[in-house]
Amino acid sequence: MTGILSGLISPKADWAWRVAFLLGAIAAPIGIVLLTGAPVPLQADLPAWTIVAGGLLVGLGVSYGGGCTSGHGVCGMARLSPRSIVATAIFLSTTFATVFVVRHLLGGF
Amino acid sequence: MLRTVSAAGIGLSFGAGIVVSGMGNPAKVLNFFDIFGSWDPSLMLVMLSALVVTFVGYRLVLRRPAPVFEPKFHLPTRRELDLPLIGGSALFGIGWGLSGFCPGGAIPALGSGAPAPVIFVASMIGGMLVANALRYLSLQRAAV
Known part of the structure; x- marks a missing residue:
């Protein structure tokens, strides 16, 4: 996870797949909330x-x-x-x- | 294009696994480490099953000559057990124990809408930038 993120902090030519991976990961809880209607547990x-x-x-x-x-x-x-x-x-x-x-x-x- | 779409799909799968298993929930993570208190051993199964799937998966996937969307596999090659590895990992553990967030837990948790993952990820990027700056300064000093 941090290897993918650190490639964006010192920008390299291959940023597109890194951004896509991170956005996919962030979209996961949004999709789960939309599918189940229940909030994701986070305390x-x-x-x-x-x-x-x-x-x-x-x-x-x-x-x-x-x-x-x-x-x-x-x-x-x-x-x-x-x-x-x-x-x-x-x-x-x-x-x-x-x-x-x-x-x-x-x-x- | 397909390469980028496949990366998004892999991120989605990773994030769903993190969120469903509770690895992105600080209270659950801290209880996993609190063996002498409110111990919740369930995350051990998460780590173990991730490890088994990856162990078997790597042995199947690395039989291919190359990934589908990349000319070759990129695998780490370093072997040395040096001070940055040891000290860095020790610091990472202290941070994980203070906050309950690790990077792979906090980044998918950004999509939950709660403020804590946003504060954590911003601070973590700050720490990474500080490490980059320190490394740059020590390289400059070595060059003089």
């Missing part, structure tokens, strides 16, 4: 600063780490790439640790 009962800080860290992290859940966690793991296996083990661990610290040591935000 983000968090202070805005955690979403901003989370976004900044994710943006920095995926740029240096070279991938996210879909890139390393699914595609790279499926190719048995050593880089992706290491990256996935690390980000699953730090996500778990962050949730533990926030919810159980700090009492949640």
